[in-house]
Amino acid sequence: MKKILNIFFYFLLTPLVFGQNPEPKKVTSLFFPEDETIENVTPALLKKKGFTDYKEMMTFLNTQKESFSDLVSIDFLGKSQKGYDIPIVYINNKKYTNEKVKVWYQGGLHGNEMGSTETMLYLIYKLLNDKSFAYLLEKIEIAIVPMANIDGYLKEDRYASNGLDLNRDQTKLMAPESVILKNAFSNYKAEVALDFHEYNAYRRDFAKMGSFGVSSIYDVMFLYSSNLNVAPNIRVVTDSLFVGNVRKVMDKHQLRHADYMSTETYFGEIHFNRGSSSARSSASSYALANSISALIEVRGVHLGRTSFKRRIKTAFLTGLSFLETTFNNFDLVKKTLKEAQSIDQKLSVISKKNMYKDTIEVIDMNDYSILNLPITVRDAKGAKTTLEREKPEAYILTKEMNFLIEKIKTLGLQVETLTENTNFLVETYQVIEYNRDETTYEKMNLQEVKTKIISKEILFPAGSFRILTNQKNARLLYEVLEPEMPSSFVSFGVLETGLHKEIPIYRLSQIK
Ligand SMILES: [Zn+2]
Structure with missing residues (x-):
């Protein structure tokens, strides 16, 4: 019954x-x-x-x-x-x-x-x-x-x-x-x-x-x-x-x-x-x-x-x-x-919520009394970082990433455009684990990646974009560009990638 x-x-x-x-x-x-x-x-x-x-x-x-x-x-x-x-x-x-x-x-x-x-x-x-x-x-x-x-x-x-x-x-x-x-x-x-x-x-x-x-x-x-x-x-x-x-x-x-x-x-x-x-x-x-x-x-x-x-x-x-x-x-x-x-903090790329048991008050719909309900909590407060990364001084994106640059500008960041072909020693993200969710969330196919960072010298053609991280809204920039972050362009499937691919977002550790 x-x-x-x-x-x-x-x-x-x-x-x-x-x-x-x-x-x-x-x-x-x-x-x-x-x-x-x-x-x-x-x-x-x-x-x-x-x-x-x-x-x-x-x-x-x-x-x-x-x-x-x-x-x-x-x-x-x-x-x-x-x-x-x-x-x-x-x-x-x-x-x-x-x-x-x-x-x-x-x-x-x-x-x-x-x-x-x-x-x-x-x-x-x-x-x-x-x-x-x-x-x-x-x-x-x-x-x-x-x-x-x-x-x-x-x-x-x-x-x-x-x-x-x-x-x-x-x-x-x-x-x-x-x-x-x-x-x-x-x-x-x-x-x-x-x-x-x-x-x-x-x-x-x-x-x-x-x-x-x-x-x-x-x-x-x-x-x-x-x-x-x-x-x-x-x-x-x-x-x-x-x-x-x-x-x-x-x-x-x-x-x-x-x-x-x-x-x-x-x-x-x-x-x-x-x-x-x-x-x-x-x-x-x-x-x-x-x-x-x-x-x-x-x-x-x-x-x-x-x-x-x-x-x-x-x-x-x-x-x-x-x-x-x-x-x-x-x-x-x-x-x-x-x-x-x-x-200056290191970037918390992935964190784990704080789990514990607690009791909360709720209204018992059986007799409209107050009920103390035992619950399991996953608390964002007190979360611990499980993947940490240094902050770069800038990110570089190629011309083809203009659709991301529009969003980055909307987030309140200034973007520079390279006027001539330039060599940079950059850190690249190599995808070493990849999962694409076939069910959609908010009409997007979510992606989960694990990357390995490899340094390389790359020639970026004129028209490529550089975004410095010494800006007020830089903290938003990390959230969208670091691929493993939960609300990033990669995680949300805005920028699609795959196993063994290089993600076309580049970290510049030192601006010369
Ligand atoms: Zn609401």
Whole structure:
């Protein structure tokens, strides 16, 4: 009988099939009561049903711009695949001519995370209309992309219209929106960045846990990079100061929080991945560009308008806390980012996550009590490097690699072109083990390689490219060019290779 119930519950918890809110009213009232302190000032909050559509968003933004023309400007970054202009809102009080910290906020990168866009609009409204926040603009300027994946958002669908997940696309840059957003991010040179998301508290794996399934209890989860190639001082300041202050705010407002977790099946057993180090997603990608960055996941996917104001409040308080922390630590932020550029570390090419047993609180869907669930954790925090490599002073790519050079420029790197044929003593990657995954991930055939580095003198023809690594965004460059790195052009199959082949990416250890 239990098995039958589990199967029944499994389907009950598959809202994608039924298109329904999976949350019993009892769970909402016991754990996530609505919060009426959020004012009805944004388009969705001003109506009883549904979410903000594109036209309503633009009307709202233009109204704010007209009322605060001295503080607000709106620009369009480019077009979504369906032809919608992607707006970015800049808020900057030019009355203060001192140097400021540049902050980047983004919502709606996944189109079915409806509270994230609404939070961006709410933040814009409050920063402009609530005089108690005006002081923040003395030291901060902010760029906000409220609806990053417009096509997805208008269908309440996670993906861009070509089916790609824009938050797995930060290194391979295969969706037009990814290129547009990354170019804007690189040009803006954000120093603090926050990507607003919502998560599904009724994951399929959760239906198999407890006696009748479980649901996540956290109002919000924080994802900040554990990537070992991020400057260590940035990692410390992000975790202990920025996210640390948000944790205090959440405690004060009795909102439940945790570090980001997701489930994954390993050899038939469900494990919890905690934290993340993937350069393919925003928090790590931004941190590798030397910004203090995080991604937040508010409990909201598939919940419709349930606890909508509570979700907005949770995300709004997080955004506000990041701004306050920036304001109160202006010098420290500037100093941390400056020092990050000169910190020299060896490259962590491959690392192994930290595995341990833990217990987390979940909602028991049998009786709606709190259950202590024993779990196996694979933690990105505390990961150990298993393959290390020296940093080169430059990489050289031939003319034929122009399609990669375009992506590298989008990642914010300067590229030189050789004006004459030049001999370089370079390190080459020889593929000694190779595996190509025939099933596709994000429409790509993933490759796994092991390489042997061999030094050679090679004549590079004029028109070849050289990219120096003494640049701000060099940490992103390593992630895409070192073949074994998990989000590299080779790993993602953007640059195809094979056994016993030489990969056409060359390392220059010493520039003469
Ligand atoms: Zn998301």
